[in-house]
Amino acid sequence: MVIIDLFSGAGGLSEGFHKEGFKIVAQVEKDRWATETLKTRYLFHELKKNNDLELYFKYLTSKRSYKQIDDDREIIFKKYDYLKEKLDVEILNKKFGNPSNDKEATSSKEIISLIQNSLKYNNENSVSMIIGGPPCQAYSLVGRGRMGIDAEKDNRNFLFYYYLNIVKEFSPKMFVFENVPGILSAKKGKVFEEIQAQFDKIGYSILSGPNSGDLQNVLNFADYGIPQTRKRVLLFGFKKELDLQYPSYMNEKFDWGHALNAKHVLDDLPFLSPGEGTDGIVDYHNKKLTKFQDLMRRESPGVLNHQARRIQERDREIYRIAINKAKNGEKLSYPDLPTELKTHKNENVFKDKFKVHADNQIPHTVVAHISKDGHYNIHFDINQARSLTVREAARIQTFPDNFFFEGPRTAQFVQVGNAVPPLMSEIIAKTIKKNYL
Structure with a gap:
């Protein structure tokens, strides 16, 4: 199953999908250091496939400074020179936005072109699934409280349009959109209504959970064996003709046999x-x-x-x-x-x-x-x-x-x-794999 990971952060959400054998052909992240972490984790997974984790550990022990990261990675590239190109093609340090009013931003058109290049590089011609969630500050109740009326003007409320553009372009069967509970209540529910309406226009249904009342669909990851009280929303989108049900993540929860204190x-x-x-x-x-x-x-x-x-x-x-x-x-x-x-x-x-x-x-x-x-x-x-x-x-x-x-x-x-807990990601990936593949 071929996946694109948007707003990747350090890769918490993609980690579980890696573990479950999904093929992630592109990760898009605006932050420089989160992108470097994605690259290092990619090296881990590649070296593990080559039964050469000792080289990964050698990289960690020989590191001098984060300021010399490119030079330090040469210890890996000398042995696996193809990995340098793979990192450049598949891990994209790009910020979604309008370049005309944000000099750091990259247009959706250019990011789409880069993802297409990665698909071609990986000998793939279609995308099965998209994962990821736009930064959530403007959706969060705390964020809106601090920002007051300015929250209504914050363009982060509309970052989902960039996510929408990628979905529209690559036409995956489904997508998972992780975010804070405030996305359901922002602007008295109007933000989520807009998200649903826009995806409906391009042929997708999007569900916030199994309950008809969206606000009843907030998940506490602690209920799934994650050692943290962390309330989040996992939006599930799919092509309307597939007529899918919301995933039952609880079937894959972790049972540790001890208190998670x-x-x-x-x-x-x-x-x-x-x-x-x-x-x-x-x-x-x-x-x-x-x-x-x-x-x-x-x-x-x-x-x-x-x-x-x-x-x-x-x-x-x-x-x-x-x-x-x-x-x-x-x-x-x-x-x-x-x-x-x-x-x-x-x-x-x-x-x-x-x-x-x-x-x-x-x-x-x-x-x-x-x-x-x-x-x-x-x-x-x-x-x-x-x-x-x-x-x-x-x-x-x-x-x-x-x-x-x-x-x-x-x-x-x-x-x-900012990350999605990798073990929660693993629960999501296992559920998708068992029920929709």
Whole structure:
């Protein structure tokens, strides 16, 4: 089954489809570092097919800096020179938009031409499925609250038109469109009505879920065995003549046999104090693993992207207070802090500024804001008293430990926070494979 992945991010959604044997001929992503992560992951999959993961691990151990990424990859290209061209053809660092008013944007016409070139390169002449979802900030309830009336003017509300153009051009049997729940309520439901109407014009039905009421179709990925309270919408589109039903993803959910609390997800990773750690490979600790931890470790030489932020001692003291409260099932409220630890006069604005992933609770939602600071993603271990590393956030998002995030740490956090959890992607891919192929 030939797939195009749009608005790919770091590749969380495509990861599950890779695992299930789908052929992804093109990935389109605007962010430079997310695109580099896509390339590195592509190299992983190709080297795995060639039974040469040792070369992938060698690349990781010999990396000098994200600033020298092209030179560092030569260790792979010297042995597999065809991979350089494959990366250039299949992974497209392009931003959808109108070049006449955005110099960084690329027209749909040009992106379509590049995808056609990739199809030809792969000896394919048709596309079976399109996956991906436009950036969701303008749809999200939080985003609309912050932006006020400007949200109505935000052209990100209409990025689905670019998705629509690709669907219209390549005429796949179906597509999966992942987004935040706010897409169903934006403009009092008018945005989703417009999406449905536009796809109807080109011959597609689009469903938000099995229920007739769209707002009843919000999924919590935690219900599917993902170790995170993460509410999202999976829109399912298909050619009208196929008359398909909405997929029953629950049939493929993960059953771990143990609680998916933060401790069972993270406690096998190396101890770090603030400022410690590295992007490179760190040895695992030997301990009895949960079923989830065991899966995350497979085919990984060690722990990657595991470097803790430096923090001020005052914040670390706040973290300790928050961790102690979390142990008792309580949340830290900013106004309750000792006066000497407070830095903001408007205490109510920052009331919920600090939040712990409690060891006995399922982790809360990891979002891209983790790139700004770690206050909302505090580790449960009071002896570490720090925020999550990229690897720990990636674990909560179900990225396997061998998945390396390229770029500076801020960019890595954004990639993780914006991603579709790969294990949820695997559930989607398995469901599609069993029911529609």
